[in-house]
Amino acid sequence: MAHFPNTFGFTGTLRPLRLQGDIHDVEIEGEVPADLDGAFHRVHPDNQFAPKFEDDQFFNGDGMVSMFRVNDGKVDFRQRYAQTDKWKLENKAGKSLFGMYRNHLTDDPSVEGQIRGTANTNVLVHAGKLYAMKEDSPCLLMDPNTLETHGYTDFGGRIDSKTFCAHPKIDPATGNMCAFSYMSKGPMTHDMSYMEISPTGELLFEIPFQNKYLCMMHDFGVTEDYAVFSVMPLLTSMERLEKRLPYFGFDTTQPVWLAVLPRQAGATAADMRWFKAPSNCFVGHVMNAFNEGTRIYFDHPVAANNSFPFFPDIHGAPFDPIAGLGYLSRWSVDMASNNDEFESIEKLTNLADEFPRIDDRYATQAYRHGWMLVMDREKPYEGPGGPFVGMINSLAHIDLATGSTKSWWPGPQCGIQEPCFVPKSADAPEGEGYVIALVDNHVTNYSELCFFDAQHVDEGPIARAKLPVRIRQGLHGNWSTGAQLAGI
């Protein structure tokens, strides 16, 4: 019986949705640009059944994929569960069998050895399939139009890594999907790999290497010539699992690294360089990375201390919400240097920010425009539960050529989810197009997919696709074109 816990993670703004459905021709306010043809896929954690543990992480919910199919000024909405192996086993049992977030010691014995993934972190169309990803497990493939689940892929038996990251990048020059894996040989292994997948979905190469310590490896950067990994001590261990502690804990005493690997089929771990950050810090999602010769630039929000109250300090320090604020920063290292020091660190904005995005046609390249969620209000801590919920409350555009920002606040009692840039046309200049983002009203419990002029987000939405439901706080999503959806 679906008795959900009356805890923070399952009530109020974080109430599960669990609704699979369709709305044809969603009610529109304003005018959706008639030149837009494609789909915005995004995903949120959404427990199929009440969790086995009341204090389980939000991140442990089953992946619920939403699709907004945009064409001819109209928007169709579809939402389906990613039917992972876990989802299917639990669906059959009619209850949760898998236990706490990434803690297999808490599972029902009947599911021992089964893939625990939830496919709840990111969705991206590549090679005619929707890749639904969770970093602790293989990549799940779905139909990008029907959202029917095909199942986990091992890339025709070619992949060695048992896990697949949730933040692959598409190299606009080659069309390759650039991805990585951590804990590649199973839970608590230091093994990682870097891989590229062709535009037709073939695994081209896979380069194994070892990480410095057992930590969350959530995102990374890809430049024309290098794969770049930010490595911070958000650590885990078997001991934590045995003690049923939160899976990760932050360690302020360990160094932070930027690891760089050449993007070449023949490269090995021996070619990897490890650069040491000048001090401990907390790194967030990657906006973009690029290289000029051997000099590498890596842009991401960086916080002075842990940003995740739900993965507390490993030495017991209380969570510091101010020190946990990240600010978009540019780190630079040089592969030609003969030491492990950074070349430079540049803070690119004074606005606390996260969920950075770019015009993906400029991924791996020098670029000018970024979009992100920022805190530009006076009272950022109105919401319960620390900064993860209710804190990031405006959509911003940053012009990296000038450092100037424009932002739009959705209003009180509203949240805004990760933005996504959509170019006006395939050959439009960088940043010319639209930004789309879900705006959630936590009083009316309605969500709206808002469409902005990407260069004028401060002017507010030019159109809103108004849903009669509130879509649960999600993680990541991406735009695909009509041609991609048609498998062309």
Added chain:
Amino acid sequence: MAHFPNTFGFTGTLRPLRLQGDIHDVEIEGEVPADLDGAFHRVHPDNQFAPKFEDDQFFNGDGMVSMFRVNDGKVDFRQRYAQTDKWKLENKAGKSLFGMYRNHLTDDPSVEGQIRGTANTNVLVHAGKLYAMKEDSPCLLMDPNTLETHGYTDFGGRIDSKTFCAHPKIDPATGNMCAFSYMSKGPMTHDMSYMEISPTGELLFEIPFQNKYLCMMHDFGVTEDYAVFSVMPLLTSMERLEKRLPYFGFDTTQPVWLAVLPRQAGATAADMRWFKAPSNCFVGHVMNAFNEGTRIYFDHPVAANNSFPFFPDIHGAPFDPIAGLGYLSRWSVDMASNNDEFESIEKLTNLADEFPRIDDRYATQAYRHGWMLVMDREKPYEGPGGPFVGMINSLAHIDLATGSTKSWWPGPQCGIQEPCFVPKSADAPEGEGYVIALVDNHVTNYSELCFFDAQHVDEGPIARAKLPVRIRQGLHGNWSTGAQLAGI
């Protein structure tokens, strides 16, 4: 493009939902009785596309059927459009083609002669099918489990009437569905009929007769021996359609009738008796009817004047919300009398009420227990738009043996939809069981299917199936057993 009008009928509490979907194992508060096995089907109007006319009636929305499948203390939710011929034609066109409520003169020429029905008024499982009904058109059949639409039925070519009422009754003695038709030979015809359909779905007989005037014939009563029709002057005419007036208008100068027809295959219009009410009045839904020999009892809310502000006075009198309040009343006539006068009129409660229901095992029979929505609060007129919305605000049980009532108020900013009684078991005493009703919160926009002990509704719900959406204000619905759903 789905630009809905910013009018009363399409915003706020009446905002369309348009969502087809499923929620498996809905979140529950309290405990759903483990002995309940069956489904509650109900329906609401829900425009597939924005209406052709901004001031169109709420009643013109496409039928959206909800199913709450209850078993083993769990509730599964499913919602689908009734795919009427109108729905299919408009779906193909991507826009509304049919015009105003029951006014074919306002339709797109491409749909001339097509069935205009929306199947949005009532849903009832009979003979293994879900009958989805709208009184201006034939009966639509759907699958009671999947909610897939089979299409309109002409009962194997046997039925003469072109329309089918939305308030058939199941005779518990025979298992027959007792139904009627009005405007049976097409719009603006005085033709009506009474018919019975066997437990296996065969049309057994159809008795044609003529009505007194062209009026709404929404509900009726069935006793062991008679079919009983309340006939009030909520009139229509071709002239109203040509002038694009609301389809119906109320005429206080015309008499109100109770017409009685023997329930026999050989009966004809000549056997029908017309009894004249002592004064003009407005009659609502029928709670129940029964006869003791030739004496007939007919229970329904009766108002001093028009209850429907959206179908205004035909002579221009302003709407009077107090006079429009109905009170459950028992009318009695005697087939053995030699005049057209009523035997008695008894007001059964001082609570304004509508949406009366009974333990359906006692349909056609003398009975004791009724449930209905009542106004027992001091300020019933808080909502906009007159009494139809926001006025009926408590669930009540009435014991007709004592006249006593018990009621439960869902709280401020909440609405409650038509209740439905479910017996505790097939052989439980009358009224022993549960009452279920949707409670809609118009601030959070969440609906809950509430389960009450039928004898103690004043104690509030014993369980709530909590939806993450608000189900649009609906009309009618019914319970079916697990055996009925399995086609047994």
